[in-house]
Amino acid sequence: MSYTTLDVHREGHVGWLIFDRPDRGNAMDAAMMNELEAAWAELDADPEVRVIVNTGNGAAFQTGLDVAQLAQDKEALRVQSRRTRDAELRFTAWHNAVWKPVIAAVNGVCAGGGLHFVADADIVIASTEATFVDPHVSVGQVSAYETIALVRRSPMEAVVRMALTGSHERLGAERARQLGILSEVVAPGRLRQRAGEIAELVGRNSPAAMAATKRALWGAFEAGLTEASKAGALELAAMWWHPDQTEGPAAWAEKREPQWAPIST
């Protein structure tokens, strides 16, 4: 499929999903929202793709809804309003039930709805130029989905502070790393290279085991500890008869790269 607002391509086992409206801060217009749903589905369905990197072209990573465009597109606005009300958003990998590992590489400002893509990624790295800001309340909007997910994965005070200071304060990349919102900060010119390196390493692991791991770990956000552990135990035991379980140790003993089976085996 061809895209007008995204750059979607493959490099080896790595699928790249790049926001490509640089002159609009990569804000999501109606076209991008439709294309995101298609792009996640396309990369998820491609057996050659084992890991997905999500980043942005230009100075910004992602700045949320393009409110100006949506104001002129009543039908798109109606669809998005309904999806927002019914919790049926389709922007992120999590929204689209992608069980491949997703790395967010935050290249610049990540604002408002852009935080969805940090909250819903598995691994997050950033350039030294990245900043995080949630201006919703400064324009009379509520901050909800993105920050709800963020408070589950990082210390809460920082997230609530961001939600309530709105456009009047920004969280820097280094502070985000200290807080564990992300794990690595690199020079702007090195961000894509580093994201690609991490993706290449992740891509050497068993795709089926990673998919089951991702289901188990995201399940930790849904239930109490015991319930989540029970569900996770089932994911774990379900892999015990998968061919990767013999291939992994065999490859290790023979000092070679494992030949993993496809996820659907």
Next chain:
Amino acid sequence: MGTYQHLIVERHGPVGWLINNRPDQLNAMNAAMRSEFADAWLELDADPEVRVIVHTGEGRAFQTGVDVSEIAGDGVGFARYRDDMERFDLHFTAWHQKVWKPVITAVNGICAGGGFHWVADADIVICASDSQFFDPHVSVGQVVSVEAIGLMRKMPAEAVMRMAFMGKYERMSAQRAYELGMVSEVVDPPEKLRERAQELGETIAKNSPAAMAATKRALAAALEHGLTEACKLGARELVSMWGHPDQEEGPRAFAEKREAKWRV
């Protein structure tokens, strides 16, 4: 008192020690060790002289999870654990065994894969400065699950997911584990780890055992329920201590400038 082949169980004053003792296998857990864990936790929990439990390992590793050579070597494989795992009927950590005494995990050296069970399920975690943390499960076709689910409730989740998906290709340092709050103290030099764990254990042992048990139950519930529900259960634990003799002994000992004599 039980005898153990793969664990060392000791008492030093009020501190009970549980030490992984398969150093040549990097303390990997075989089926026999798994059974011994179940007994050792219960033994230390039942001993009224033991107020706090420290868990650490012999040799250059703390714990490296299931002993894969046993799994691969005897033809039984993971089948031996299938029923237990599918029913989530596990007995090798303090949490599994419902130990309500404070548990300090003191990570010495390598903590890998299933070793995170004892990090996730401890109350306090300290580590030696040369400790290394990594989770190689997906690199050998295994799923990361229960231990990481527990960790994600206690620390920033990105770091846990990064370890899960990086597998054997990256290690986390003691310093980063400290920054993230996975451990509360890095002991340097590493040789001082046990001394520091004993000190910490003795300090904690000065507190009311009954109040600490109720506190531990209350905080464990915070990992199980929504905020309001957890607070309701916590309130019950709190009120249950009212009228307990420790509640009079505590202020009296403070006024008389002496150590409290707690009811055990």
